[in-house]
Amino acid sequence: MIGVLVSGEGTNVQALIDAGLPVVAVASSRKDAYALERARAAGIPTAVFALDCHDSRTERDLVMATWLEQHGVELVVLAGFMEILTRAFLDRFPGVIAQEPVPVEPSDTLEERIHAVEHRLLPAVVRELLSRLPDGELRCAR
Numbered sequence: 001m002i003g004v005l006v007s008g009e010g011t012n013v014q015a016l017i018d019a020g021l022p023v024v025a026v027a028s029s030r031k032d033a034y035a036l037e038r039a040r041a042a043g044i045p046t047a048v049f050a051l052d053c054h055d056s057r058t059e060r061d062l063v064m065a066t067w068l069e070q071h072g073v074e075l076v077v078l079a080g081f082m083e084i085l086t087r088a089f090l091d092r093f094p095g096v097i098a099q100e101p102v103p104v105e106p107s108d109t110l111e112e113r114i115h116a117v118e119h120r121l122l123p124a125v126v127r128e129l130l131s132r133l134p135d136g137e138l139r140c141a142r
Contacts, residue, residue: 001133002126003027003073003093005064005081010035011115012079012122017042019123021130025071027064029083045071051083061089068093075129079122096129 003025004013013035016023026039031048039046047067054060068076069092076093078085102113 001074003068006035007082010038015119061086
């Protein structure tokens with residue numbers, strides 16, 4: 001029931017998989033995104049929706065939304081997806097945003113602190129959003 005959009009390494013999609021959340025599809029804007037390998041290793045269907053394969057961003061988004069819906073996606077999570085999504089896509093998967101401040105300190109790298117917050121916050125927010133879906137229960141994807 002969860003579709004995840006990725007563009008890079010996939011540490012956030014891995015956090016969702018490790019949290020036991022029902023990720024049923026992973027899509028990327030880049031064919032070389034390592035996140036796709038993480039999803040495939042977990043047995044999750046993947047697809048690439050590169051902008052240069054479509055006449056417009058809106059067309060790409062509509063094709064991607066249709067692919068996600070065909071895989072039973074009810075909730076879309078942007079986990080490092082580095083593309084702008086059009087209204088055509090957002091209208092099919094409305095949702096909420098969560099954020100948390102990350103202090104800038106000399107002890108660790110900023111990237112490490114951001115990942116620590118992301119890997120904790122993202123699964124918690126997704127679990128909360130899933131609880132709000134009409135049937136109110138988590139279904140296993142596997």
